[in-house]
Amino acid sequence: MELIRTVAELRARTAAARGRGLSIGLVPTMGAFHEGHLSLMRRARNDDGLVVVSLFVNPAQFGREEDLERYPRDLERDAALAAEVGVDVLFTPEAHEVYPSGFATYIHVEGLGEILEGASRPGHFRGVATVVAKLFQMAGPDRAYFGQKDYQQLRVIQRMAIDLDFSVKVVPLPIVREPDGLAMSSRNVYLSPEARAQATVLSRALREVAAAAAAGERDVGVLEAQALATIANAPLARTDYATIVDAKTLAPLTLLDREAVLLLAVRFGSTRLIDNTVLTPHSSIR
Numbered sequence: 001m002e003l004i005r006t007v008a009e010l011r012a013r014t015a016a017a018r019g020r021g022l023s024i025g026l027v028p029t030m031g032a033f034h035e036g037h038l039s040l041m042r043r044a045r046n047d048d049g050l051v052v053v054s055l056f057v058n059p060a061q062f063g064r065e066e067d068l069e070r071y072p073r074d075l076e077r078d079a080a081l082a083a084e085v086g087v088d089v090l091f092t093p094e095a096h097e098v099y100p101s102g103f104a105t106y107i108h109v110e111g112l113g114e115i116l117e118g119a120s121r122p123g124h125f126r127g128v129a130t131v132v133a134k135l136f137q138m139a140g141p142d143r144a145y146f147g148q149k150d151y152q153q154l155r156v157i158q159r160m161a162i163d164l165d166f167s168v169k170v171v172p173l174p175i176v177r178e179p180d181g182l183a184m185s186s187r188n189v190y191l192s193p194e195a196r197a198q199a200t201v202l203s204r205a206l207r208e209v210a211a212a213a214a215a216g217e218r219d220v221g222v223l224e225a226q227a228l229a230t231i232a233n234a235p236l237a238r239t240d241y242a243t244i245v246d247a248k249t250l251a252p253l254t255l256l257d258r259e260a261v262l263l264l265a266v267r268f269g270s271t272r273l274i275d276n277t278v279l280t281p282h283s284s285i286r
């Protein structure tokens with residue numbers, strides 16, 4: 001595996017691969033790899049000729065009060081894990097390589113980027129969309145792999161790729177969970193042992209609501225109340241939102257009459273966890 005730090009080197013490497021007829025798969029990450037990240041890399045390894053993983057803790061997507069400084073970083077461990085799953089290139093630019101002095105251009109995805117996570121974390125999706133667009137420009141991938149763990153992020157990126165005519169295929173992959181159901185996240189390491197034990201309420205709420213929907217409950221208010229009640233079983237949990245929205249547009253729903261997604265954002269102290277599940281209506285009248 002090659003470690004690359006500059007855009008020029010990355011371009012040279014991807015151009016050479018393209019010249020040899022290889023497809024390019026890109027997995028954008030912020031590092032601190034876990035099985036969620038590795039599942040994306042394995043899929044890219046399976047489907048593409050050259051696998052590029054970017055590891056960049058993107059300052060533009062962190063709010064002022066957020067965890068940019070303390071975000072977990074361990075390049076040596078990450079490089080070993082990426083090499084193990086067969087990644088060809090680990091692209092780890094410095095911040096000034098991505099945002100050189102004078103940088104002034106940002107991508108704003110209206111609507112989708114402003115609600116839910118976008119409302120709780122102003123500027124977050126502007127940072128995400130901008131860095132992903134730049135990574136698409138730098139690597140020129142045929143396919144880019146994203147986890148459904150960050151469901152709204154996935155929708156924002158799909159919207160951006162369509163609106164800006166990127167030719168990349170955005171490939172969504174399922175959420176990877178710990179054995180007790182907690183969705184894997186680099187931020188889980190911040191949880192105290194008590195909070196870690198209680199954090200299973202998120203996946204429990206998702207499972208219960210999915211079961212109720214599958215059993216025929218179509219009232220979104222009832223289903224959302226059920227999610228809130230389950231989360232309230234965890235004394236340390238503070239719910240930011242537990243909302244059922246249209247799976248594509250993320251517009252609010254009152255009736256579960258189309259494919260929808262239950263999105264959760266729950267704080268445990270200063271650690272904010274997100275999780276989600278897609279809900280399919282029990283029976284839709286056509």
Ligand code: AMP
Pocket residue numbers: 028029030031035036037039040145146147148149150173174175176177183184185186
């Ligand atoms: P991050 O390093 O947190 O920015 O995540 C990089 C990519 O890994 C994103 O596409 C995430 O959605 C994805 N990812 C993070 N956690 C998981 C998980 N538990 N399961 C699947 N994908 C994940």
